[in-house]
Amino acid sequence: MLDRRSILKMAAGGAMLAIVPSAQLQAKTPGKRLAMVFDVRRCTGCLSCTVSCAMENQTEAGRGRTRVNQACIEQGDSFATLAVPNQCNQCDNPACVYVCPVEATYKREEDGIVVIDHEECIHCQLCVDACPYGARRKDETLETPPEKCNFCIHRVSAGLLPACVETCIGEARSFGDLNDPKSKVSQLVRDNKVYAMLSESGTKPNIFYIGLPEQADDQEILSLNFLEWQR
Template sequence: MLNRRQLLQHLGAGFALSCVPYSSIAATHGDGIKYGMVIDVRRCTNCQSCLVSCSIENGVPQGRSRGSLKRMSVQQDSHLTSLTVPVQCAQCDRPACVEACPADATGKLNNGIVYIDYDACIGCQSCVEACPYQARVADPNFEVPPEKCNFCLHRLEAGLLPACVESCIGSARVFGDLNDPDSKINALLKNNKIYTLLKQENTQPNIFFIGLPDTLDEQAIITMNEMEWQR
């Protein structure tokens, strides 16, 4: 397990993130609705209201979660500061989990959301192992399907925002239709330096970030324990 000093070394040694040009995001747009999310890490206070509201809204069993908050110390100019990076299902356009499922129990809807068919799931956990973001949380007893974010699909169908977006006190999360050129999410994507995690995996995620340091070690973020920053 990484101690605090080792974590800082990881951050300092990490390869530079490459920002995602808006032209490449726009190239994936099409007809109909395509949901996505922008997370501004500069606004995240690590209050964990997103995790709590998600678990309550979706009835997530105790001890499991549909997302995580990775908090770390980063060097900015001459001082250290803390940064929190939320990690959840990225609703990828090329989801590795869908390809890995032998039971066709996970798929992608026309609106861009990657879902789990809980009736068809055989509990093999192949999707958990395939996800490069470690965004699917397995049942340790292999009795029920994994947990993952689905943008609170039932809330969207009722005309509501995902629970994490509605509960975020820092307004760090902006959700919307990527296919709508006049949407707030598209304005953010056009006018900010945008990043995605693990771009090299070529999964084409639809969770975008503002405010990430260029030297961030993405893999260290994905694999770190949420409490490691305190060591």
Template sequence: MLDRRTLLKLIASGTAFTTVSPKVVLAKTPDKHYAMVFDVRKCTGCLSCTVNCSIENQTEPGRERTVVNQLSLTNDDGVAMIALPNQCNHCENPTCVKACPVKATYKRPEDGIVVIDYDKCIHCMNCTKACAYGARKPDPTHKNPPEKCNFCIHRLQEGLLPVCVESCIGVARYFGDLNDENSEVHQLIKNNKTYVLLQSAGTKPNIFYIGLPENFEDKKWLQADFKNWQR
């Protein structure tokens, strides 16, 4: 568990992020290319996204599909705070798909969303260990499939946004088709310096961040336990 002092040490010892190339990210694919953008400058850490997602998808406590961690950062003015959302990154090269022994986890060719076929899933939880982002929440009893974000497919089918985007009080979450040049996500990535987590892992995430500081190491943050971090 991280306390405030440990968080600041991690910040001080971290390495710089590298931006992602808009030309590479926005290269058109044959079908839709769904993605999400988080603007951490606008995120208030209110957890409205986590609460509404849990209600919408009826997830159990501790198995939330999207979380927001609070980070302490040092700058010239002292200590600053940012909120860092994290969930399934719907990677282009998802390690969870490779780890599934029965092909219950797969990437939809029509839009790139990574989903779980609950009828095929054998609850082995291999995928939860394979995900470098900690985005899959296992069932300790192995009686139920893992929980993960699926961009609220049931809402997309009705022409609605993912519930975390719709309920975001700070308007910090954006969702859309990167192949649509008029979509907000396309324009945000085109016109801003954007980052992804664990870029060196080669998973090619489809969750992008705007406003992240460049002096902390994402791998350490993803491995940290932020529960009651401030105590």
């Protein structure tokens, strides 16, 4: 249930969502530029993404790699409820990489995916605090590496879609190479107003949103309640 105290107000001040110019998104970079687009107008909040992600990647309870935040937005005399997915933004300028003391977190040159080398990770969890999106799930015991989305790298390497994209019943998630003008994500960012969370932070995320209110505060969206599926 959505707590009414978590209602997202259309407030003045704060960090408003910023439109990302399609020309900027479609600027060619070396190799692939894998990205995901969330169309919140199509997201039903069914949590098929979180369930399939947890099952595919065998994550522990409470440490899922993707979440769906629940936002209730005031619109005149009524309220509109939005389901807003949140996960690792696969940033071009990732804060998590810079704080890792052993370089266990790095960004792959061939496709831009930010990954954790579980063999090299020393479980210090510094990257958890460094991520401005709250997208890393800490191991409170410090015995294992943090959990984060890596676009189901094992599936993508085999030519498959990430599990969350394949199981999304509303087709709210799209995945592909922004450097490929024929890809669905490239077409979506070309034909729609596309927003990025915390664009002013300089992280240059590769997760984009369609259908969010322009006057919404992205920091508040990221801190809203989220639904957790029951195992």
